[in-house]
Amino acid sequence: MTDLIQKVADKAVDAYEALTHDQARRTGVVAARVDASLKKKVDPEVLALQMTKNEARNNRIDPVVFTAEDIPAIAKLHRANKRRPALTKAQTSELMRNQEAAEAGDMGGLPA
Numbered sequence: 001m002t003d004l005i006q007k008v009a010d011k012a013v014d015a016y017e018a019l020t021h022d023q024a025r026r027t028g029v030v031a032a033r034v035d036a037s038l039k040k041k042v043d044p045e046v047l048a049l050q051m052t053k054n055e056a057r058n059n060r061i062d063p064v065v066f067t068a069e070d071i072p073a074i075a076k077l078h079r080a081n082k083r084r085p086a087l088t089k090a091q092t093s094e095l096m097r098n099q100e101a102a103e104a105g106d107m108g109g110l111p112a
Contacts, residue, residue, distance in 0.1 A: 031078035034071060044071035 030051075037047055048066040055063045080086040 028078070028081075031074050031081075035075040035078040038071065038075050044068040047071050 034047060038044065045068040048068050048071055051066045052063070055066070077086070
């Protein structure tokens with residue numbers, strides 16, 4: 001595929017994803033891109049800079065700043081979820097209920 005055709009195809013995918021993906025889906029897509037980029041030896045600093053620049057443009061009120069140290073964790077999260085979720089909805093709900101109970105001082109008979 002020529003560079004021009006590839007660029008047009010990439011822009012079309014970006015536009016489609018912007019219209020059809022919620023935050024959870026976008027997060028997974030970006031994590032996959034970060035993982036793939038690291039496998040192709042793209043420098044984590046370059047990825048962090050690009051993501052920070054995009055975030056500044058997309059979220060002007062409260063932009064997130066990425067560092068090179070953040071990038072491997074994003075790839076790790078993607079790899080951890082290849083077959084099944086690393087953290088299920090049921091587990092998350094239970095953990096949040098436990099936290100709310102702990103903050104309220106009600107540990108269901110457990111010592112505080």
